[in-house]
Amino acid sequence: MIRVVAFDLDDTLWHVDPVIIRAEQRLAEWLSTTLPGIRYERELAVQIRQDLVSADPGLAHRLTDLRQAVITQVIIRHQVDPVEASRLAGAAMAKFLAWRNEVDFFEGVLETIENLAADYQLGAITNGNANIRQTGLDRHFSFAFSAEEVGAPKPEPDLFHHALAHTGCEPQEMVYVGDDPVKDVDAANRVGLRTIWLRNDRRPGPAETTPDLIIDRIGELPDALEKLRR
Ligand SMILES: [Mg+2]
Structure with missing residues (x-):
């Protein structure tokens, strides 16, 4: 039975690959529009991601937390203070999840x-x-x-x-x-x-x-x- x-x-x-690629492109566009001058470059994001997972291996399968942490670090590197960076990353992540579910x-x-x-x-x-x-x-x-x-x-x-x-x-x-x-x-x-x-x-x-x-x-x-x- x-x-x-x-x-x-x-x-x-x-x-899934086309969905993630498209969502990442839209994320990069959203960030550069929201914070003029910011660039979300894939190579940098991959490097930050590796560093974060090395420091906290449990993040590897917490994909939402991990991606939001990556976005936060990218924004901080553009001389935004951490509190504001964290707030913006939260808003960016909500957008990303909506795009990630457009399958x-x-x-x-x-x-x-x-x-x-x-x-x-x-x-x-x-x-x-x-x-x-x-x-x-x-x-x-x-x-x-x-x-x-x-x-x-x-x-x-x-x-x-x-x-x-x-x-x-x-x-x-x-x-x-x-x-x-x-x-x-x-x-x-x-x-x-x-x-x-x-x-x-x-x-x-x-x-x-x-x-x-x-x-x-x-x-x-x-x-x-x-x-x-x-
Ligand atoms: Mg599968």
């Missing part, structure tokens, strides 16, 4: 999710900081757990345990759908979930376990779930 279908978000329901769903995602919602409880389990409300997924998703809320990113089991506790279902009653052979398929298999690997254009990865089923497009999901139910 399958009761719950949980999804990875980035690169499972949309391509282009893969073909068939919204129709498929709408159909599945009639038969299954649906939710999200993500290492990233996409938001089901801002993406509109909360129309059909009843839960979402992110690494920054829970404290440990996949492939650690914590996110899956949270979803199991929230839904009150047994591991074999939950199917996890994701694109990453290690962080999604291996990680969910180890917790005892059923797994469907959304292969997209990827070659098979160096995964230690095998998914119950492989699909190439999200539109194949309803049939795949029917197969798992038999």
Whole structure:
């Protein structure tokens, strides 16, 4: 019996790289408009990010805190006092999160999710900081757990345990759908979930376990779930 279908978000329901690149461009524009003379350069941001994570490794999966800290440091380097820099970085981060959630769903995602919602409880389990409300997924998703809320990113089991506790279902009653052979398929298999690997254009990865089923497009999901139910 399958009761719950949980999804990875980035690169499972949309391509994430174009979303982040576009959001970073808009962030740079917003900063230069808000604080004339400021330049948000990618190389500098990457360097600051590395320094911050070296000093506090726990920041690595707290993506929102990390990015806001990077923005703060970039602004401080433009001779803005730290309190004002922090305030501006907070405003910038709110903008960034809105842009980061302007995703282009893969073909068939919204129709498929709408159909599945009639038969299954649906939710999200993500290492990233996409938001089901801002993406509109909360129309059909009843839960979402992110690494920054829970404290440990996949492939650690914590996110899956949270979803199991929230839904009150047994591991074999939950199917996890994701694109990453290690962080999604291996990680969910180890917790005892059923797994469907959304292969997209990827070659098979160096995964230690095998998914119950492989699909190439999200539109194949309803049939795949029917197969798992038999
Ligand atoms: Mg992914």
